[in-house]
Amino acid sequence: AAAAMRALHERGNAYLSRGDADAAVEAFEEMRALAAALPLPEGRARSLMKAEGSLGIAWQSLGEHERAAEALRAAIGVSEALGDTRSAAALLSSLGLSYSARGEHEHALARHAASLALSLQCGDRRGQGVELGHLGNTFGDLGQLSQALPLHEAALAVARETGDWRAEGVHRANLGGVLCSLGSHARAVDELTAALALSRVVGDQEGECARLGSLGIAHSCLGKSTAAIRFYTA
Numbered sequence: 001a002a003a004a005m006r007a008l009h010e011r012g013n014a015y016l017s018r019g020d021a022d023a024a025v026e027a028f029e030e031m032r033a034l035a036a037a038l039p040l041p042e043g044r045a046r047s048l049m050k051a052e053g054s055l056g057i058a059w060q061s062l063g064e065h066e067r068a069a070e071a072l073r074a075a076i077g078v079s080e081a082l083g084d085t086r087s088a089a090a091l092l093s094s095l096g097l098s099y100s101a102r103g104e105h106e107h108a109l110a111r112h113a114a115s116l117a118l119s120l121q122c123g124d125r126r127g128q129g130v131e132l133g134h135l136g137n138t139f140g141d142l143g144q145l146s147q148a149l150p151l152h153e154a155a156l157a158v159a160r161e162t163g164d165w166r167a168e169g170v171h172r173a174n175l176g177g178v179l180c181s182l183g184s185h186a187r188a189v190d191e192l193t194a195a196l197a198l199s200r201v202v203g204d205q206e207g208e209c210a211r212l213g214s215l216g217i218a219h220s221c222l223g224k225s226t227a228a229i230r231f232y233t234a
Contacts, residue, residue, distance in 0.1 A: 001038060005031050005047055012054055021061035028055040042082070049078040053091050056098070065102045069095060089118035089127055096134060105141045112138060126167075129158030133171055140178060148178050169198030173211050176218070185221045192218060 012027035028051055035047030056072035059065075072095040079088040096111035112134045119127035136151035152175040159168040176191035192215045199207035216231035 001034050005034050005051075008034070009050065009054065012058065016058060016061060021058050024058040025055065025062070028058055045078050045082055046084075049075045049082070049084070049087060049091075052078070053087075053094065056091075056094055060094070060098050060101065063101075065098050068098045072098060085118050085122045086124060086127075089115045089122070089124065089131075092118065093127075093131060093134060096138070100134075100138060100141065105138050108138045109135065109142075125158055125162055126164065129155050129162065129164070129167060129171070132158065133167075133174060136174060136178070140174075140181075145178050145182055149175070149182070152178055165198050166202045166204060169195045169202065169204065169207060169211075172198065173207065173214065176211075177214060180214070180218050180221065183221075185218050188218045189215065189222070 008027045008031040012024040012031065015021070015024035015027060032048065032051035032055065035044060035051050038044040038047060052071045052075035056068045056070075056075060059068035059071060072091055076088055076091045076095065079091055092111045092115035096108040096115065099105070099108035099111060112131050116128060116131035116135065119131055132151050132155035136148045136155060139145070139148040139151065152171055156168060156171040156175060159165075159171050172191045172195035176188045176195060179185075179188035179191060192211055196208060196211040196215065199205075199211055212231050212234045216228045219225075219228035219231060
C-alpha cells in the first residue's frame with residue numbers, strides 16, 4: 001500500500017505540474033482511499049494528511065476554493081494532532097492562499113500569520129520568507145501598503161540570507177510593485193530591474209514577462225514614455 005500511495009502521489013504531482021488538475025484530483029482521491037484503509041493509526045494519519053493536503057492544492061488549481069479549503073482544514077487538523085509543526089505551517093500557508101483567492105483577505109491574514117509563527121517555532125527560514133511575502137501581498141490586497149512594505153523587505157532579506165535567487169526575484173518584484181503604488185517610482189525601478197535580472201538567471205519566463213510589464217508602468221509614472229514603450233514591447 002505504501003508503494004502504491006507514493007506512486008499515486010508522484011503521479012498526482014506530475015499531473016499538476018503539467019496543468020491537468022482533474023487527473024491530479026483523481027490520483028489524490030485514490031491515494032486518500034488507500035490511506036484510510038491502513039491498519040496503523042499514525043501511518044494512516046500521516047498518509048491522510050498528505051493526501052488531503054495534495055487534494056487541497058489540486059482543488060485550488062481548479063478554482064474549487066471551498067473544496068480546497070475543506071481538504072486543507074482536514075489536513076491541518078491531522079498535522080496538529082500529530083504535532084507536525086512544519087507540515088501544519090505549509091498547510092496553513094496553502095489555506096491562506098485559498099482564502100485570498102476567494103477575496104477573504106482577513107481570513108488569509110490569520111492563516112499566514114499562524115503559518116509564520118509555526119515557521120519561526122521550527123526554525124524554517126525559507127518558510128518564514130514565504131509567509132512574510134504572503135502577508136505582504138495580503139496587506140497589499142487590503143490596500144494597507146504601509147504595512148505591506150516592511151513585510152516584503154523582510155521577505156527579501158530572508159531570500160538573500162538563504163541564497164534563494166528565485167524567491168529573491170519574486171520578493172523584489174513584489175516590493176517594486178508596492179513602491180510604485182506608494183509613488184516611489186525610482187526605487188521601484190531599481191527593485192524591478194534587479195527582479196528582472198534574477199528571473200533571467202533562473203529561467204523564469206513568466207516572471208520575466210510580468211517584470212517587463214511592471215517596469216513599463218514604473219517608467220510611465222516617471223514620465224519616461226520611450227523607456228516604458230521599450231519594456232512594454234520587449
